[in-house]
Amino acid sequence: MELTTTPTLPSPFVLEENVVVKLKKKRATSFTKWEMKDLLYVSAVLLMHVLCLFAPFTFNWNAFWLGVVHYILCGLFGVTLCYHRGLSHGSFKLPKYLEYLFAYFGMLALQGDPIFWVSTHRYHHKFTDTEADPHSPVEGFWFSHMGWIFDDNYLVQKGENYVNVGDLVRQRYYRFLETTVVIHVYLHAALLYMLGGFPFVVWGKGVSTVWGYHVTFSVNSVCHIWGHQAWNTGDLSKNNWFVALFTFGEGWHNNHHAFEFSARHGLEWWQLDTTWYVIKLLEHFGLATNVKVPSKIHKHKKSLKNRMDDMKPQTDVKMQKMISVDCSEAKAYLST
Ligand SMILES: [Zn+2]
Numbered sequence: 001m002e003l004t005t006t007p008t009l010p011s012p013f014v015l016e017e018n019v020v021v022k023l024k025k026k027r028a029t030s031f032t033k034w035e036m037k038d039l040l041y042v043s044a045v046l047l048m049h050v051l052c053l054f055a056p057f058t059f060n061w062n063a064f065w066l067g068v069v070h071y072i073l074c075g076l077f078g079v080t081l082c083y084h085r086g087l088s089h090g091s092f093k094l095p096k097y098l099e100y101l102f103a104y105f106g107m108l109a110l111q112g113d114p115i116f117w118v119s120t121h122r123y124h125h126k127f128t129d130t131e132a133d134p135h136s137p138v139e140g141f142w143f144s145h146m147g148w149i150f151d152d153n154y155l156v157q158k159g160e161n162y163v164n165v166g167d168l169v170r171q172r173y174y175r176f177l178e179t180t181v182v183i184h185v186y187l188h189a190a191l192l193y194m195l196g197g198f199p200f201v202v203w204g205k206g207v208s209t210v211w212g213y214h215v216t217f218s219v220n221s222v223c224h225i226w227g228h229q230a231w232n233t234g235d236l237s238k239n240n241w242f243v244a245l246f247t248f249g250e251g252w253h254n255n256h257h258a259f260e261f262s263a264r265h266g267l268e269w270w271q272l273d274t275t276w277y278v279i280k281l282l283e284h285f286g287l288a289t290n291v292k293v294p295s296k297i298h299k300h301k302k303s304l305k306n307r308m309d310d311m312k313p314q315t316d317v318k319m320q321k322m323i324s325v326d327c328s329e330a331k332a333y334l335s336t
């Protein structure tokens with residue numbers, strides 16, 4: 001019998017059968033052109049990392065706890081709760097004053113203003129792990145982790161023109177944040193310096209921001225490579241409990257790609273999802289309304305088991321064909 005081999009993909013890219021992944025030249029080292037915006041982002045991100053080098057020499061408990069509070073306010077309330085589940089996916093509603101306050105915290109995480117963040121993220125969901133995805137690991141781990149941020153041309157090419165965020169662009173507040181983001185970041189750093197000197201800047205700005213960067217970026221990189229697929233999403237998204245621990249529940253990323261509208265990402269009782277607990281608390285106090293979660297029907301449609309069942313009749317037909325071939329061969333043998 002002649003054996004044929006099919007080209008094998010690196011293990012992280014082994015997919016559902018219906019997904020075609022084209023491995024391309026890694027973008028991380030092949031930027032087309034450095035724009036002014038790219039240099040500004042690189043400088044800001046580098047500066048935050050340099051600040052972290054001073055962390056051991058400026059440690060004191062007040063500065064440390066200030067860093068933790070910033071990680072929670074900017075990371076949980078700002079990025080995961082407001083930017084992601086609220087603004088990007090509309091999975092619940094908040095009173096405007098609270099939405100705007102949380103969006104302000106999100107902006108201080110230095111991951112871009114709400115219009116930029118939400119637009120990029122909506123493109124990610126629309127074109128997950130295809131040519132048009134702004135940050136898929138198909139273009140390399142480091143590119144999906146943070147390289148894509150430093151290539152403005154690439155983002156423009158991927159459709160970064162804000163046509164998918166009309167709901168935010170229409171609001172004066174978000175347009176104001178978009179044009180003044182740098183001023184707010186400087187004011188925040190100045191306030192920290194006034195309150196606690198250089199240690200507060202190092203821990204409140206540097207350490208908390210860099211920590212926030214890498215845990216958030218891990219959702220784009222790690223959670224599209226390593227982990228478990230619980231649902232038939234047709235992309236590379238994975239559930240990764242380790243990332244979920246540090247990202248306030250965002251690591252249940254395959255759940256999220258399966259049910260983008262859901263305010264809850266940790267769908268099992270044991271899937272820790274801190275952002276969801278906070279949303280439930282806000283709902284309890286009447287502050288979060290119209291909170292969306294997947295119904296049984298939603299889950300049934302995305303279930304991998306059902307997909308297997310759908311495939312079963314085809315498998316049976318294949319088996320029958322094989323059996324009939326075997327029989328005809330046997331008959332031919334007996335007749336000789
Ligand atoms: Zn999302």
Ligand SMILES: [Zn+2]
Pocket residue numbers: 124128219220224237253257
């Ligand atoms: Zn994703």
